[in-house]
Amino acid sequence: EDQVTQSPEALRLQEGESSSLNCSYTVSGLRGLFWYRQDPGKGPEFLFTLYSAGEEKEKERLKATLTKKESFLHITAPKPEDSATYLCAVSSSNTGKLIFGQGTTLQVKP
Amino acid sequence: DTGVSQNPRHKITKRGQNVTFRCDPISEHNRLYWYRQTLGQGPEFLTYFQNEAQLEKSRLLSDRFSAERPKGSFSTLEIQRTEQGDSAMYLCASSLGQGAKGYTFGSGTRLTVV
Secondary structure, three states, X not given: OOEEEEEOXXXXXXXXXXXXXXXXXXXXXXXXXXXXXXXXXXXXXXXXXXXXXXXXXXXOOEEEEEOOOEEEEEEOOOOHHHOEEEEEEEEEOOOOOEEEOOOEEXXXXX | OOOOEEEOOEEEEOOOOOEEEEEXXXXXXXXXXXXXXXXXXXXXXXXXXXXXXXXXXXXOOOOOEEEEOHHHOOEEEEEOOOOHXXXXXEEEEXXXXXXXXXXXXXXXXXEEEO
């Protein structure tokens, strides 16, 4: 069964303190791994799609990487506005749906 | 295009009542998905459509839940005989094909069953 596990569940950082979020996955035929940002009371906002091991993508202070078993979302010198829940999801070749992890809630203090 | 639109944004209903939510996807997207999200959890898949055909339903979806997508445009999600456990955020998403360029989510409908 396809499964996604994210760690840690919650992360508190000081502004400027870099860190990484982890997403471990088990999927039968990975079609894509997706990262989303979700603010309270809102729908998930698309960040990145990664398709194959070794692939990396960047957007402002965020960088996503992918291996055959996990993905990392690296946050460099975060700012308070980066505070949100970050969701990881996979799509398999067997189905068109996304399977989500439980998310990592990031709080960045000034 | 203004993205994926969901209505209403909030719904409070009494236990046992029926409720219906609407989702208007991005116009050129042929796939439409429904998810449910409870506090502190990631979105949980409910069902999805390709055009007007419902291709997959979660086995967690009870027979009180039904979804339609007439003419492959907007979609409705109906919950009959609501229970307190149905209280959640109901999210709709759409994609072009298999979502290579991402799945776009709406802002969701917050359901509270009292």
